[in-house]
Amino acid sequence: MKTLSALLGVALILVVLWEGFETVVLPRKVTRRARLTRVFYRYTWRPFATMVERVVSIKHQETFLSFFGPLSPPLLLGVWAGVMVLGFGLLYWTAGSTFKVPEGTPTFLTYLYLSGTTFFTLGLGDITPNSTLTRCLTVVEAGLGFGFLALVLSHLPALNQSFARREVLISLLDARAGSPPTAVELLQRHSDEYGMNALRQLLHEWEHWSAELLESHLSYPVLAYFRSQHDNQSWLAALTTILDSCALIIVGLEGTCERQAELTFAMTRHAVVDLVMVFGRQPQKPDHDRLPEDELARVRAALAEASLRLREGPDADKRLTELRQMYEHHVYALSKLLRMRLPSWIQKSRRAENWQTSS
Secondary structure, X not given: OHHHHHHHHHHHHHHHHHHHHHHHHOOOOOOOOOOHHHHHHHHXXXXXXXXXXXXXXXXXXXHHHOOHHHHHHHHHHHHHHHHHHHHHHHHHHHOHXXXXXXXXXXXXXXXXXXXXXXXXXXXXXXXXXXXXXXXXXXXXXXXXXXXXXXXXXXXXXXXXXHHHHHHHHHHHHHHHHOOOOOHHHHHHOOOOOOHHHHHHHHHHHHHHHHHHHHHHHHHOHHHHHOXXXXXXXXXXXXXXXXXXXXXXXXXXXXXXXXXXXXXXXHHHHHHHHHHHHHOOOOOOOOOOOOOOHHHHHHHHHHHHHOOOOEOOOHHHHHHHHHHHHOOHHHHHHHHHHHOOXXXXXXXXXXXXXXXXXXX
């Protein structure tokens, strides 16, 4: 029994150290399903989001859902710390006879208490080790506790910086594609004499933004839970709008920047697909068609009003369908997981945009 407890304790400690390395230090995507961190987010985010959707009014749901992202890293740190304390507690319990304890019969809770005070470097000294092995063990735990907490806490400013960089272009998209953004609105607002050059530059910037999103969100997937400043904005909606816009340009808008659209589409789709893999999701067929035939007719008419003619015919429709199938199932899977609404292709009604509102 003692041997099994010791092995279990060592296993718990190694699991947490490896989890911390993969989550905080390793700048590479981790798709392994058997992860303590993945279990934590699965069994905290879904119940939390479900509770918010059932208890909180629709008007305030986005505000409450936004709490989860910033709160989850400290909570995950608490889980890691608890598992580490439990692991060392099992080791101390195994070596119980080599500790000097206060009067009374020590129990497992006694050694768990010793592990907690050592891990958090309290140094109370009411329980002391009497052998070389246990002295080394307490020193190792104190060092791991101090270094582990410092490493994880230093990780929080990096998250905030990555979040701030992500939101800059999302905020800039407000005046360029509406609130919430749509592909048709984005193209209409770049239909003037110099609009195509501006559109090419915008797509180039979003190609780089997608690459940065891919790098930051694969390294720190928790960033996906960080929500934008306004309820009608999100990183997923912005990314989907860019994909929709690129799809329309690739299918055929006369006088547009097709090559840059292809590059941006490739980079943005790459980000979407890899994020679906990291979150362990499968692409899902949407509950409803985002672009039925009557909606596509409205898209063509709206673009024609802005002197942008979208190529017509069976070949064009087939090509557009193929492009949509390359990303819509993935963005829908992320939408269902993160409770983020996907944008429509064209605005349903005119409303004041974020930059036009005030108190």
